[in-house]
Amino acid sequence: MTRTELYKLIRRKESFLCVGLDSDMEKIPKHLLDYEDPVFEFNRAIIDATIDLAVAYKPNLAFYESRGMAGWNSLEKTIQYLNGFKNEVFTIADAKRGDIGNTSKLYAKAFFSGTYAAMNFDAVTVAPYMGSDSVTPFLSYPGKWAVVLALTSNKGADDFQLIENEQGKLFEVVLKTSSQWGSPDNMMYVVGATQAATLKEIRQIVPDHFLLIPGVGAQGGSLEEVVKKGINKQCGLLVNASRSIIFASQDKDFDKAARSEAQNMQVQMRKYLNEFCAL
Amino acid sequence: MTRTELYKLIRRKESFLCVGLDSDMEKIPKHLLDYEDPVFEFNRAIIDATIDLAVAYKPNLAFYESRGMAGWNSLEKTIQYLNGFKNEVFTIADAKRGDIGNTSKLYAKAFFSGTYAAMNFDAVTVAPYMGSDSVTPFLSYPGKWAVVLALTSNKGADDFQLIENEQGKLFEVVLKTSSQWGSPDNMMYVVGATQAATLKEIRQIVPDHFLLIPGVGAQGGSLEEVVKKGINKQCGLLVNASRSIIFASQDKDFDKAARSEAQNMQVQMRKYLNEFCAL
Numbered sequence: 339m340t341r342t343e344l345y346k347l348i349r350r351k352e353s354f355l356c357v358g359l360d361s362d363m364e365k366i367p368k369h370l371l372d373y374e375d376p377v378f379e380f381n382r383a384i385i386d387a388t389i390d391l392a393v394a395y396k397p398n399l400a401f402y403e404s405r406g407m408a409g410w411n412s413l414e415k416t417i418q419y420l421n422g423f424k425n426e427v428f429t430i431a432d433a434k435r436g437d438i439g440n441t442s443k444l445y446a447k448a449f450f451s452g453t454y455a456a457m458n459f460d461a462v463t464v465a466p467y468m469g470s471d472s473v474t475p476f477l478s479y480p481g482k483w484a485v486v487l488a489l490t491s492n493k494g495a496d497d498f499q500l501i502e503n504e505q506g507k508l509f510e511v512v513l514k515t516s517s518q519w520g521s522p523d524n525m526m527y528v529v530g531a532t533q534a535a536t537l538k539e540i541r542q543i544v545p546d547h548f549l550l551i552p553g554v555g556a557q558g559g560s561l562e563e564v565v566k567k568g569i570n571k572q573c574g575l576l577v578n579a580s581r582s583i584i585f586a587s588q589d590k591d592f593d594k595a596a597r598s599e600a601q602n603m604q605v606q607m608r609k610y611l612n613e614f615c616a617l
Numbered sequence: 618m619t620r621t622e623l624y625k626l627i628r629r630k631e632s633f634l635c636v637g638l639d640s641d642m643e644k645i646p647k648h649l650l651d652y653e654d655p656v657f658e659f660n661r662a663i664i665d666a667t668i669d670l671a672v673a674y675k676p677n678l679a680f681y682e683s684r685g686m687a688g689w690n691s692l693e694k695t696i697q698y699l700n701g702f703k704n705e706v707f708t709i710a711d712a713k714r715g716d717i718g719n720t721s722k723l724y725a726k727a728f729f730s731g732t733y734a735a736m737n738f739d740a741v742t743v744a745p746y747m748g749s750d751s752v753t754p755f756l757s758y759p760g761k762w763a764v765v766l767a768l769t770s771n772k773g774a775d776d777f778q779l780i781e782n783e784q785g786k787l788f789e790v791v792l793k794t795s796s797q798w799g800s801p802d803n804m805m806y807v808v809g810a811t812q813a814a815t816l817k818e819i820r821q822i823v824p825d826h827f828l829l830i831p832g833v834g835a836q837g838g839s840l841e842e843v844v845k846k847g848i849n850k851q852c853g854l855l856v857n858a859s860r861s862i863i864f865a866s867q868d869k870d871f872d873k874a875a876r877s878e879a880q881n882m883q884v885q886m887r888k889y890l891n892e893f894c895a896l
Contacts (some may be wrong), residue, residue, distance in 0.1 A: 339725040400716060400721075400724050400727065403723075403724065404723040404727040406689070407686060407689050435713065437711075438769065439771060441677060441679045441841065444679035444684065448679065465715060466776075467746045467769075467778030468713075468744075468773050468778075469772070470776055472771065486744055489719065490747050493749065494717075495748055496879075498746060498787070503791060511777065511780060539826060599698060
């Protein structure tokens with residue numbers, strides 16, 4: 339999906355919500371455990387209940403890998419199901435991959451090409467520590483995206499990402515350097531919602547890039563704060579919520595509860611889009 | 618496997634060789650393609666041919682993930698096969714994982730617990746960018762190891778790992794900070810063989826930790842240089858070779874050719890162990 343198409347989708351749905359499919363076998367409603375693939379049944383219900391309210395879905399690979407082959411199978415079925423909604427969803431494999439060039443090439447192939455696996459995501463999250471050749475293989479697929487970690491929402495983000503050097507803090511150097519490897523048409527950055535105070539600095543370095551913002555909801559970040567400091571004319575934000583939506587209820591009505599949470603966010607997002615963005 | 622057990626294994630085999638199972642479907646000998654699971658057949662033959670010469674095996678996850686469920690199946694069979702050689706091999710999942718605490722916990726479970734998946738590795742490679750809570754979940758399994766990226770062997774290593782700040786270069790800060798999270802009994806570091814010139818500085822920061830050294834062989838690093846600057850009394854090195862061993866030949870005698878390459882390295886390693894290490 340191109341940047342223009344993504345922005346059109348955002349305007350059509352009046353939303354920049356990304357739903358994180360952190361589909362934890364131990365937290366999904368118990369009645370689903372009777373199905374052959376409870377996680378896929380859960381994901382399908384969540385997707386069906388939110389498809390008109392969310393522009394993106396982001397399975398967190400750990401929740402699938404930790405279940406081995408069965409988990410991998412749930413993941414493949416989920417991405418296939420999402421790809422059935424042609425041009426209606428942007429899909430992100432939250433995998434935090436990154437390795438030497440030859441190896442990153444294979445990861446890109448795994449998530450983007452659909453050659454062997456049935457996986458054909460629009461984007462993959464990528465860790466920057468190993469530098470250019472660990473990221474650039476993800477940039478050579480037309481319409482596909484590398485979402486590079488910049489400033490994350492977790493406690494440990496302070497350990498290295500904020501280290502000062504001559505060129506600024508490490509995450510600023512990551513933004514400055516890596517933004518040269520691609521363009522706002524094939525790179526996004528992860529910035530935690532709990533780091534909203536830094537969004538103004540970040541927008542000075544990457545005014546046009548989309549930012550994937552986790553940490554609103556269960557992790558405590560504020561949507562209003564994120565929007566006021568991070569939104570641009572073409573929106574430039576995908577705000578992710580995982581647990582607060584998908585586990586809004588653990589009863590049989592979990593999908594309705596998820597929809598209600600998603601709708602709360604979408605209503606606010608519509609207002610912000612109309613206030614700050616170009617038509 | 619504890620550090621004492623690992624060193625005993627190294628002395629018993631007179632080797633600190635790690636064989637990288639970068640088992641690329643497109644490079645394995647063609648006659649194996651007739652088998653139901655060519656990659657597993659390839660791995661099994663390589664393991665059988667080198668088991669007395671190598672102390673560790675390191676599947677690179679990208680080569681398996683890029684083949685989807687079939688690849689995941691080859692990986693599970695490979696780790697199960699390796700675990701059949703009880704106390705005779707140290708196993709490393711080269712996965713470069715790292716995410717917020719809750720998610721890293723699941724990755725640790727995936728690779729260490731064998732709960733759902735049939736995977737029970739001794740160690741996982743971990744990316745440090747997200748800081749403490751992305752690494753510490755890998756440290757809470759007795760006898761298991763986090764192998765943290767410090768200074769890698771690829772071209773892009775220069776982009777961020779060498780950035781200078783008040784506390785030293787970024788990779789030095791990673792070593793200093795992260796070594797406080799665990800101990801030489803549950804953490805190792807990745808240092809590329811092409812970075813051998815810095816091994817003396819690295820040994821000043823982490824004198825006792827094992828270092829996993831890729832990049833000897835196809836990537837051009839020198840074993841002698843690595844040993845002279847990096848070995849300690851308890852060896853403290855696992856030197857990895859992948860392509861130079863496993864693809865030494867692509868004919869039917871590939872396993873013999875792999876053995877011969879592994880033996881060349883093991884002969885040198887025996888000499889170094891006798892020269893530099895404690896009995």
